[in-house]
Amino acid sequence: xxxxxxxxxxxxxxxxxxxxxxTPQRLAMLRIIAESKGHPSAEQIxxxxxxxxxxxxxxxxxxxxxxLKDLGEVLELNLAGVGSRFDGNKPYPxxxxxxxxxxxxxxxxxxxxxxxxxxxxxxxxxxxxxxxLNFFGLCPKCQQEGQAPE
Amino acid sequence: xxxxxxxxxxxxxxxxxxxxxxTPQRLAMLRIIAESKGHPSAEQIxxxxxxxxxxxxxxxxxxxxxxLKDLGEVLELNLAGVGSRFDGNKPYPxxxxxxxxxxxxxxxxxxxxxxxxxxxxxxxxxxxxxxxLNFFGLCPKCQQEGQAPE
DNA sequence: TTGGCTGCAAATATTTTGCACTGGC
DNA sequence: GCCAGTGCAAAATATTTGCAGCCAA
Numbered sequence: 001x002x003x004x005x006x007x008x009x010x011x012x013x014x015x016x017x018x019x020x021x022x023t024p025q026r027l028a029m030l031r032i033i034a035e036s037k038g039h040p041s042a043e044q045i046x047x048x049x050x051x052x053x054x055x056x057x058x059x060x061x062x063x064x065x066x067x068l069k070d071l072g073e074v075l076e077l078n079l080a081g082v083g084s085r086f087d088g089n090k091p092y093p094x095x096x097x098x099x100x101x102x103x104x105x106x107x108x109x110x111x112x113x114x115x116x117x118x119x120x121x122x123x124x125x126x127x128x129x130x131x132x133l134n135f136f137g138l139c140p141k142c143q144q145e146g147q148a149p150e
Numbered sequence: 151x152x153x154x155x156x157x158x159x160x161x162x163x164x165x166x167x168x169x170x171x172x173t174p175q176r177l178a179m180l181r182i183i184a185e186s187k188g189h190p191s192a193e194q195i196x197x198x199x200x201x202x203x204x205x206x207x208x209x210x211x212x213x214x215x216x217x218l219k220d221l222g223e224v225l226e227l228n229l230a231g232v233g234s235r236f237d238g239n240k241p242y243p244x245x246x247x248x249x250x251x252x253x254x255x256x257x258x259x260x261x262x263x264x265x266x267x268x269x270x271x272x273x274x275x276x277x278x279x280x281x282x283l284n285f286f287g288l289c290p291k292c293q294q295e296g297q298a299p300e
Numbered sequence: 301t302t303g304g305c306t307g308c309a310a311a312t313a314t315t316t317t318g319c320a321c322t323g324g325c
Numbered sequence: 326g327c328c329a330g331t332g333c334a335a336a337a338t339a340t341t342t343g344c345a346g347c348c349a350a
Contacts, residue, residue, distance in 0.1 A: 078229070078230040125289070171303095205307070209341075
């Protein structure tokens with residue numbers, strides 16, 4: 001888990017490096033992303049921003065997310081059905097475990113990814129740039145609810 | 151690689167088992183899916199169907215794909231950017247290698263998936279139902295083109 | 301015969317784009 | 326002051342839904 005304050009500073013640094021401007025909206029957005037423990041959607045970030053900047057538009061959220069993606073400061077997860085989610089804590093590919101009932105997403109421990117990618121690259125001749133490893137299922141809570149209905 | 155003829159028969163059997171009807175459009179669609187070596191999109195299936203049934207609508211394609219998904223006879227791949235692709239040859243989760251330039255998708259050899267899922271389930275407490283393992287990068291052909299521009 | 305299937309159009313959902321105005325640097 | 330960023334609306338995508346007529350079983 002990255003330190004939110006450090007992540008925020010890192011993102012601001014990268015933004016300025018690239019000649020980007022730090023508007024109040026962006027600062028609020030970077031804070032939200034740096035502090036988010038989960039994997040928020042554009043819509044969720046939008047809702048949070050509106051608390052401070054009620055006139056903010058979703059388009060701005062998308063534009064800034066796209067910029068941060070290009071800077072390598074957020075990771076976009078394309079999940080079936082639920083649209084895109086964004087991870088500002090670990091902006092590099094890593095596995096995810098997704099509950100198909102409640103939508104909860106957690107990061108499991110799993111190291112061997114790099115080695116596997118190398119093996120796949122060797123086998124296929126592809127030059128692998130990034131990978132995606134998702135596990136879908138029921139989280140412990142949703143399993144219980146399934147067994148003991150109301 | 152499954153035998154297209156056998157896959158077709160299997161799909162028809164499952165369809166009838168569930169009380170579904172085998173319309174000419176569906177038969178054509180099942181053929182295309184059973185014979186497809188690649189991972190066609192709904193749009194691509196649509197284009198092929200139109201050769202035999204020019205009045206077919208995309209909605210029908212989507213409805214039938216959804217049905218086949220429920221029957222477990224096709225696998226839907228949710229790929230970033232390119233929309234959904236469908237695999238009728240191996241309708242169970244397996245890894246994919248995707249070229250981010252030309253869109254080519256291939257199936258690499260990779261066995262340990264089941265074991266990894268079990269380990270993740272143990273570690274997280276989730277009940278894993280299916281997984282997704284995608285590698286993105288440049289296929290050999292696109293790598294060459296990148297090195298020697300026109 | 302009849303209810304599932306088809307095809308058309310309209311509705312949804314999500315993300316992107318165009319553009320005039322604004323404000324960070 | 327310049328130009329990147331913002332916000333609004335419209336456009337572009339991708340997929341789903343409603344429904345009247347049709348046809349496979």
